Structure formats: C-alpha cells, structure tokens
Amino acid sequence: MNTTFLVALLLLAPLMGFLFNGIRFRSTSYKLAGTIATLASATSFLSALLLVGTLIRSEGPSGSIQVTFFEWIRLGSVQVSARFVIDALSSVMVLVVTGIGSLIHLFSIGYMSHDPRPSKYFAYLNFFLFNMLLLILGSNLLIMFIGWEGVGLCSYLLIGFWFTDREKAAAGMKAFVTNRIGDAGFLLGMFFLLFTFGTLEFSELGMLAPTPEMGWLGPVTLATLFLFVGATGKSAQIPLYVWLPDAMAGPTPVSALIHAATMVTAGVYMIVRLNPLFMAAPNTMLVIATIGGATAFFAATIGLTQWDIKKVLAYSTVSQLGYMFLAAGVGAFGAAIFHLMTHAFFKALLFLGSGSVIHAMSDEQDIRKMGGLRPHLPITHTTFFLGWLAIIGIPPLAGFFSKDEILWMAFHSPRGHWTLWMVGVLGAALTAFYMTRLMALTFWGKSRFGHDHHPHEGPWTMALPLIVLAFFSVVAGWIGIPHVLGKMLPGHPANLLEEWLKPLLTLPLLAEGDHTVIEMSLMSISVCVAGLSAFLAYYFYIVKPDLPAKIAASLGGLYTLVLNKYRVDEFYQSKLISPLVEASKGLWVYVDVEFIDRISYWITDLFREVGKELREIQNGNIQNYIMYISIGIVSVMIVVLTLGR
C-alpha cells in the first residue's frame, strides 16, 4: 500500500477519533466513545505494522520511509516542513506507543464505564496519541516539539480530568508548568542547534555532528545541556520530577499510558534520536549519566515508604526512567531504548493491574487497606505477579535483560564508571524491595479491607490488555539477549534489537577482549541482590508483618523525611514559588501603583500648580497689567539693543 497514505492514516486516525468524540463531548455513551477511540488507535497500530513491514522488506534498518505533507514555516533560517520519518528507531517507538496505546484504550472502556464524561476522556486519549505520534515520527526538532508540547497539554487535561476536585486540577497545572520549564530549555537548545548547524532535521544534524567538544561552553554542549533540561521536565528527572507523582491524580489508565509507558519516555527518545550530537558533548553525557543514576536511586528510596499503590508505581517510574538516562549517559543508546520498551510493557501492566485493583476496591488506593486480594482477583494477581518479576529483573523476564544491559554498560563503557554500576545495583535492590512490598501488601497476606468491599474482576476488556501485556512482559526481553548469554543458549540467538538499531547509533568504542567472566559475575551479583532484597521484603511484610513499623520507628526522622518525599515540594513552595508570588505582589503595589503612577500624578500636579500660579497674574487689575506691559517693553528693547548691535 502507498506509504504516504499509511503515514497519513497512522497520524490522522487518532485525530479523527479526537474530533469525533470531542464534538459530541456531552454524550455519556462510554461504549460508543470507547469503541471509536479504540478503533482509531488500533487503526494506527495496524498502519504502523504495515509500515514497519514495508521498511523491513525494502531497505531494512538502515533505510527509512519519509513522507512530506506540507511546508509549515518558511522564513529566514527556519525552513520546516511537516515531514515524518519511519526508520529503525521510530518504528520501535511507534509500535510500542500504538500497541500499548490500543490496549489501554480497550482497558479504559471498562474502567471509565461509570464516568459521567467518557467522550471527553476518550477524545483526550486519542489526542494524546496523535501528539505522541507527531513527537515520534517528526523528522525535525520543531515537529517533535509540537508533539512534545501537545502530549504535555493532553497530560494536563487528563491529570485534571476530574477537575471538580481542586487538588487534581492543581496537579494538572503543576505538571504543565513544570514541563514548561523544561520546554523553555528545549527551545534554547533548538536555537543553539539552528544557529550552529543551520538545520533542525535529525538526519542532517546527525551527519553534521562534530568531533567531541571539550569544556562546557561549546555550542553543542550548551545545546545538548539545554535539550536535556527539556528531557528532565518531560521525563521527570531531578530536579523537575516533582510533577509525576502528583500526576497520579488522573484516571489510572492515563497513568499507565502517559505517565509510565509513553510520554515520560519522550526525553530518552529525544536523546537517542540526537545521539551523534550527544556523543559529541562528553560533559553533557556525564551530566545525563549522573542525573539518571541519582534519580534512579533517589526515587527508589521514596518508593519504599509510600502507601498509595499508584504513588509507589509513580516513584518506580521516575526511578526506571533514571535507568534509561543512565544508559543514554554512558552511550548505551540501544540499552536505553531496550529498557524503554520493556519498561513500557511491564509498567503499563503494573499500572493497569493497579487500576484493576482500584476498580475492584471501589476507588481505594491505600495499600494498608488491601491485602489478601489474590483469591478475589486471580487474573489481576497472576499478571501483576509477572509484571513484578519483570521489573525486579528475574531472568528470563523482560526487565532482566534490559536492566542488565544498562548495568553492564554503566560498568563497561568508556563513558561509564563502577560507581554508576553500584548506584544501579543499589537501585535494583531497592526496586525489588518496594515492588515486593507492594505485591505483599496488596495481594498476599490477610485482607485488611472491610466487609463492604466485594472485590471482583472487571469485564474482558480489562482482562485482555492485562494478559497481552503480561505476555510481552515475559517475552519482550528476548529480542535483546546479550551475546554473552546468547552464545551459551541453543540456537545462539543474536541481540536482535541491537542489530536493528545499530545503523542509527553512534556508539562509544568498547574495550576489546573477552569479558565473559566479568559480565557473567556482575549479572549474577545484580540478580542475587535483587532476589535477596525481594526475599527480605517478603520476610518483612508477610512473615513478620509488625517488623517494618518497628524499623520505621527506630529510624525516626530519616523515615519521616523519606515518607515526606524529602520535602522537596515544600522546599520549592517555600523557597521558590511563595517568594515569587510575594515579590510579584510587591511589584504590583510598589512599582506600578506607588512609583510609576505616583510620578505621573506628580507631573500632572506640577502642571496644575503652575497653572494656578499663572492664573494669579490675570487678576483683572489694570495697574498690574500696565506694569507687566512696561516690563515687557523694556526687556524687549534690551534684548533688541544688545543683540542688534
């Protein structure tokens, strides 16, 4: 089939779905709205499949399908077209996004069945998909930026979907504004690139990338640093991660789609897209790896203490995104995309599973009020169980392969360092602990909910996505089996993903030689640490359920600090936002009203006073007038006589 048509269909199907549901936004028929939206999303998925098939058949991973629709801006140095590219990288993303997106649309039909405004919900969801596709497929940074801001907008709308709750509306606004800070960085990064290279096209930027630039103030380093600021906003990294936990105010399928599987990975995707440029800026790479590693560890510690099922998963997402940045920062771009993909499957699964739990528990999200749900929710439990195994990195599930590749590269890559590996392994241990804690408190042990709850599985539309995602959480890792394992396995499976992405990546030169022993031992260490940590959590929360409280009490202040998320939000509020608001009030009152206006009054008063004084002269007294006239004549004569000479 014609590729132009397919690309148009891929993009426009969700847009049409948005318009259809958007125009009839008052409708309450969740079935119609949901079906249309899901069909739109599935149409996108099918066209994506066909396009990737075409790509494989024609040129393979080194080729690309490019489609130009129209010229967007043509002015001076800005020559930007609405052009879209399907290549090795975007094909992985587009399949993940439309595939998981379709499943989540399907899940939403059941989840939103009691909501009064389903049409609006599905319209937003479709619009999100459209923007995400722009972000992924755009052939230049500016088109990507449309999608970049567009997904932020949809995120805002969906976080605040239940806007009558003031707090949820505030969470939406927080997300948008925090993202805007990142977007300002993105814009500056774009300006630097346009100024330095004269183009925003990814293909041209990739070829123009210079040799590695030392120092901090080179144009490429600055550009990439500013772009990374954009990434920290969208992908919730330190210091701009604060919006993501609050974003859990949105409906749970939204958290699964936008705030776990797709949108939040946009920053990683952008960096991988521009990998030749980032490789040319070693200092930026160092910053990315450091921030990524720090976020991975830091967010995981907060995850240990949260009681809201979605908040645990939210911090887990922040932490896992940290791993992706860690990978990108050490030059393991393939590993970053690999983890992005496997994470999309298992985190979407975990979020949808939590949605299923919340749905079953009539909107209860506190895991202290759950427990023992396993017999009530067999499908949810089984699938969640697989997701749990995947995220803590138990072989041969998906998370193991991708996380292990990141850890190995953090250790082995010339851009890496053993400390980064250490942080990664510690983070993995924490991940195993908080995920097991979540599993234990939610599904295992004794039930702690009242008798008024009658947990039950949702309809098939909710079960099917869980099953499909669970399947992929198990097998998705098999397309990226490391060589060290592949050569031992029967049939010697190759690292397919690495081969697929290779033509687009500029990779660091790895040390030559045989590293089988080190790689295998590091791998065993991380698996053992995760397993031990998981066992410890099981022991704490199932075998000795009163132990955690005692430990928490003995830790005292440290525990409260972590429970309160290190009080970062409070810090931003008291040190940044409040002073800014107070200062603005001060500007208004003291500068506008008290200063500028005062001056204008002063000037008008001056004229009025002068006028008053002058009025005194015209008092109607003839004698005075004669005196003025005489003075006038004399002065004129003096002037004429002195000057006329």
Add this chain to the structure above:
Amino acid sequence: MVLSLVTFLPTVFALILMLTRSDKMVRLLALIFGWSEFFISAAILTKFKTGTPSLQLVERYAWISDFGITYFLGVDGLSLWLVLLTTFLTPIIILGSWTSIRERVKGFHISLFILETAMLGTFLAMDSVLFYLFWELSLIPMYFMVGIWGGPRRIYATVKFFIFTMLGSVFMLLAIIYMIYQTADVAGYYSASILDFYNLSLPFVAGEFLTPQTLCFLAFSIAFAIKVPLFPLHTWLPDAHVEAPTPGSVILAGVMLKMGTYGFLRFSIPMFPEAVQNWGWIFLIAATVGIIYGALVAMVQPDMKKLVAYSSVSHMGYVLLGLFALNIEGMAGALFQMLNHGVSTGALFLLVGMIYERTHSREIKRYGGLAANLPLFAIFFFIITLSSIAVPMTNGFIGEYLILLGSFLSGEIFVYFAILGVVLGAVYMLWMYKNVFFGTDGEIVKHHKLEDMNMREICVMIPLVVLVFWMGIKPNHFLDWSKSSLDHLVQNQKGYQLTVDLDTKSQDVVQKSDHDSIVGHQTSYDSSRSYEAER
C-alpha cells in the same frame, strides 16, 4: 481609490447610522456594515502583489501645499495585515456587544465606526501629518467609549489614558515638524511624506545624546512606546481595560496597541538607523523587563480583566523584542505576534465580557467550577488560553518562537530572560483557568443560574478560533504577504527607502497626484524662499 474607500467607508456608515432610530436597527445595520467593510477591505488582498516591498495601491493628492503635506495613502506588507485585523475585529465586536451595550446604542456604534476610520487611516497614511491626524483622531472615540460606557472609575481611567497618550503624541508632533523642515534641505522642497523622511539621514554622532537623529528617534519612540505600552509607561493600560466596556477593551487591545508597534516598524526603525543601532538597547531592556514584569504582575491580579491587561504588557514586550532583534525572524515574529495578540487577547476580553454579562463580577476568587456548569464556554476559553500561552499548532507559538529565535540569533543576552515569559505565561493563564473553571462551584456560580454560550456568542468566537488554528498550522498564508517588505527592511535597515509601485490600477491617479504634489512642493519652497528674502 480602494484605500480611500476602505478608510472612509466606516465614517459614511457612521453618518448613515445617525439617521436610524431604533436600537435594533442600529445594531443590525452596524453588523451588516461591519462585515461589508471587512469584505471590501479583503479586496486589497486581491490587488496586492506579494513579491515586492513597494508601496501599493497608492493614492496621493495635494493638500496643504505650503508645507508639502499631502493626502497620501498606501499599503505594503507591514500594514496589510493590520488593516485586515482592524476590519475583521470590528464586526466581531459589534456582534459581541449586541447585548452588553444597552444605553446610547447609536452613539456607541457611531464612535466605533469613526474609530475604525481612524485606525485604518493610521495604518494606511503615508504622510506623516495625515498619520498624526488619524493617530490623534483615534483617541476621541476611544475617550468616549471608556468615558460613557465604562465602569465606575471610567472618568479617572479615560483621563489617564488620554493624558498618557497625548503626552507621547506631543513629542511625535515636534519630531514631525522638525523633520518636515529638514526635508527642504535635502529634497529642495517641503515634504511631510514618510517616503521622504526615509531619505533624510539626520546627523548622528555615536555616543552623543543630543543629536537630531537620536532626539527624533526618541521622540517618535516614546509616543509609540506609550501606546504599545512598553514598561514602564504601561500603567494607563490596566486601568483603561478594567474600566472600558468589553468592546472598548477588545478594540484597545486588539488594534490600538498595534498602532504603537506599527509606529516602531514604520517610523522608528527604518528612519533612524544609527540611533536604532546605538540606542536600541533601551527598548530591548524595557521589552524584556516588560515580558517578565507583566507576567509576574498578571500572576497576582484578582480581576480577570486586569490579568489579561497585564498579560498584554507581557505579550507586547515580545513584539518589541522581536522588532529590535533587527533580523527577519524577529521582525516577522513581531508582526505575527501583533496579529496573534489582536486575535487572542481580543477573544479573551470577549470571553471575560460574556461571563461578566452573566454575573457582573470579574473577581477570580469568587468563581470556580465553571467548566462543569458552562462546558462550551470552558472549551472556547481553553482554546484561547492555549493560544495565549503559545502552545504549538496555535498562532501564539509561531509568533513567540520566531521572536525568541530572532532575539537569540541577534546575539544579545535578552533571550535568556525573555524565555522566562514562556513559563510565566503558562503560570498566570492556567492559574486563572484553574480558579475560574475548575474546583467546586464558587460563591458566584452558586448564586447565579448560568446559561452556556448562546448561538450569537458562538458565532462571535468561531471566526477567532478558526484564525487561531489557521495561523498556527499554516503561518505561511500570512507571513508570505509580508515577507518582501520585512526582508527589504531587514536588509536595508541602513538607507531604507520605499518606492511606490506604479504598476497598479490606480496608476493614473498616482501620476496626476504626483504632479500636483510636486507643483505644490515647488510653490511651498518658493514661498518660503520669498519669505526669507523679505526678511
């Protein structure tokens, strides 16, 4: 003849309206007139040639020959869209104020049409005295609009507005008179034509303040800066907006502020190249401060209209930042932003007016929960909010992006501060949106039975929303018309000249009038010579 027709047709309409009796008739006729004026002005597009920076559809007749003052109209890429913006917003305002203006309906519409003539004349006049005349004329109907149909403190606001702008105009008038006298030295005859002003290269000494060029530059620029309004000359604007009736606010924000930025584009920047190079930083700093300051102060406003007014200070700061970047990206962005601001801020004032009509309150904290009660209104308000905070695919993004890029490419540091406006713009607009539309029903929402937008209000908003997306998705449809003029200005900023395009239908008129005016010039020059001889 087309430009004269476009300019004075509204005055004719105003005269016709004087003869009508009933309010209903006045409104209906005004609406028909407003739209017909728009379609007639759209005829300019059919005759306009995009490939040339020359002045087109020129009309020129001798007027006050002794001083070389002519009746001189012309249009080029700099003024084209502002003319259309004016004629486009007028009928929208008429329909928008259908029910909000209840007293002295006839007088209101007459003022509106006279104001339209004044604004169009300002954009089309190519003779400095004619320009000044229209510029000042625009104050009078606006004075009445705020003073008669305004809010409780309308007299204070209208006097403040009048005094501020008059103060600037005085400087401009002085500069115009000075420059007319200077033309005699260069051209050999008096001329008030803007084209002749371009040929004057007024003496300039770098670093010295008291040179003719610098003083003239500042005299013009202060007049324009007050109108824009540029920080710190902006304090008349919030008061004027708060007290003005909705249509007054729309026309004030939508078109009148652009008279200031247009002035920079037509006078300050091309006429005084060295002064712009040397003293442009004053305006860059003021613009940057204005972007941030306006946004910060908007953030803490309790009144919706005041918030939008301060947002105008911020948005117009962007325009000046783009203009003084002196490159094609910045200037085109600035021109685009002028149109954006006209569309989206105009729309915002209309929307605030719609809700004010229902509740008679604009206090943000008394609202809340409107999205649940007025879903359609909430959608329209949201779309315009997006445009105002420059989300891609809306018009706002194109303008802001080009301006910031232009500012970046100019190599100055201002862009790093101005970019804060991107964040702060989202803060104040979304803060207002959150508090007015989200949350539980506010005090005022509980006590009023609110009705969602009616058909008339939807018809008011639809054209604006269409423009928001049209300009955002196909900016070339708008930029292409102005590109030659802007390119010409950017490339010839030193030694800018504007030629008259003679290859238009009004050719014979031009030649005839040119002849007249030249004869006029000679007589004027002769008469001044004879005066000197006598002395």
